[in-house]
Amino acid sequence: MNSMFNIYFSVIFTFYILFLILSIVSDSLDIFNMSPKIPDAFKEHIDPETYRKGIKYQTERIHFGMFSTVFSSVIFLAFWFSGGFNFVDKTAISLSENYIFRGLLFFGILGVAQTVISIPVSAYSTFVIEKKYGFNKTTLDTWIRDRIKGTILSIVIGAPVLAFLIWFFTYLGNLAWIAAFAGISFLSILLQILAPILIMPLFNKFTPLEDGDLTEKIKELCIKAEFPYSGVYVVDGSKRSTKANAFFTGFGKTRRIALYDTLLETLTHDEIIGVLAHEIGHWQKKHLLRGIFSGLIQMAIMFYLMGIFLSKPGLFSAFRMENISVHAGMLLFTTLFTPLSTVSGILFNYFSRKHEYEADNAGKKLAGTGKHLAMGLIKLSVNNLSNLKPHPLNVFLHYSHPPVLERINNLIKDE
Template sequence: MENTLLVVFVVIITVDYFFDRIMDYLNASRWSNKLPEELKGIYDEEKYRKSQDYSKVNMRLGIITSSISFLLILGMLLFGGFGMLDGLIRQYTDHPILMTLLFFALLGLASDILSTPFDLYNTFVVEERFGFNRTTLATYVSDKLKGWMLALVLGGGLLAVFVWFYHIAGQLFWLYAWIFFSLFSVFMSMFYSTLIVPLFNKQTPLEEGELRTAIEGFSRQAGFKLDNIFVIDGSKRSSKANAYFSGLGPKKRIVLYDTLIKDHSVEELVAILAHEVGHYKKKHTLKGMALSVVHTGIMLFLLGLFINRPELSLALGGQEPSFHLGILAFGLLYAPVSLLLGIMGNYISRQHEYQADAFASEEYHPEPLQEALKKLSVNNLSNLRPHAAYVFVHYSHPPLLKRLQHLETFKQRE
């Protein structure tokens, strides 16, 4: 049984790895040396070439990092590395919570140490070369330290509660965990902007002036009560721009990157904001949260069915059944389900984007949103001709040309 399971693990990670390579290959098949007809008026020759180089460099880096991680996990599986780590920890403690915490802390630390050189290369060589990087080494180091601290406090805290449930709740532990994680995620989505974001960024209320007046005028007309518009110092790390909606109820806020404000006209910014308000008005935040609660429930229920089977731990090279080896083995088995649910989630998210674009067109105007989206894509050197299969699997937003076409239909109606 253990050997069969081990073969299943190896097949899953291998299929997963080659599936990603096929996706990369399909995407790369759409590259061309000449500016494609449909992108004229969006990219000029030079920017287009630059965007192609950027996509190529990113894909190459992605292939290198995922190949290394694939080989490492494969090696760990074939040589029983996870079981050895478990055995090592058992020499120092037999406390169930401490063992699990140590196990995942050591794996997390090892994976962080291995991935850091690639991350440094990406930030200070790739992003630098294409003119995006604004991160200083000091910011990078402090981000890293804060990231570790958060992982330790939040990740460690949640994991400890999870193991504790397992030991006190028996068969129903997945249900306890589901309720707990769901409450935690509601809490986090309410307080993310006030508790977590300030650790990394400064958010300042949008100052009085032309932009604020225009935004307030729009929200009044659209019947949207908006007291919290913040500007975030995204320029601290990258010249890339963004805007997002976060929070629930009275905690809701719209956050604009300072880099976005710098590059766009007032009309374009109001259009982007109208899109974000659209997400709220169409209840996308709530639906997204409901979906993620259902997803977590399915996952924990399945985990509950599998976790007590000793074969899982033994297949990973463990000498005796253990909770953390069980979770890890379940994670491997769950990967295909997670891929499918991810594809479904992306599909729903793309529908939400169209709906938010429709809202912005009806309540404001389609043209400035089209202009803003074009500008954003060009500034971020986006790949504007992704393969349809790649979009289907990986894109949470429809590709630019599709969005422009969709917005065009509202222009004719105006």
């Protein structure tokens, strides 16, 4: 067997450690950046005790995030260095003669292992941290059901997808990446259309909004913006958490406006209209389409490179693999692709933050004022105990939305 310490190992390992350090540094900076002084925009809307509680909550969350990052990294590195991938592959080979079933077993065993490791992390976050600060409304029953439904969904969707990918990359040679790209693009668009009808109702109840006054105001706003939609629904978010949200689901005339029941409790009608005007702003500027399009480009690049590196013996040696196979190659390639996907993630976040400002400005124009949305953002940040002063490095790396204070300043300037 060739030595594992080759060029593939060096690239994958170096970036893995580099990103781990970067993540710990940016989290630590986030903690140092928190200030005991209440920002001016929030002074009248948060009492000092709640503000202090927010700082404690954020600090505890970040500490736990750092701990779970290090914990999962140690497990991953130990698994990698001890030849864990080879062990799982050999087990899958011994269980089936068929190359597709072997692949599914390989991903299946790793998937189960990952789920088992993630359970204590997720349980601690929900039932200890979120509960301590009064956010968690999930019962153990709901939580277990969510996990089971999620697992069944990922098997029902994931297994056929993996089977097709293994088949494409086994038989289609240089054309495999095109088939994979076309297949996955089709599926993800189909899922975007089907999710609101088939998947979301598995987790939440959607009931038509009964508040006549608010319904009228929403209708007025949508007519003014020429925004097509089929109805306004209330989502029972309070079943799981006190955190609030609003979103659209579906496309074109079947688009639904969904408001969390927790949002209706926290914000006034004007503020809800401000939030929806922002969402319509995204639609006016075609941000969703642009996001889907750039996602497709990234996927095409990924599958193209996957086709090139999938069966390079050096990649397999780097993970101490004894057999070369398409299924294992697909997985090992994703570790090689991490530096590129991280850079594209940073770029994606950069454009997403830009889009948030554009949607704020468009929403401000549509609603005639930015002050209701600004007030809505203040209330939501207080309600969710959001981090008001994230460190710029963390914003640059991870934030899809600009820090809330910057958005508020932008919304209320010249008003």
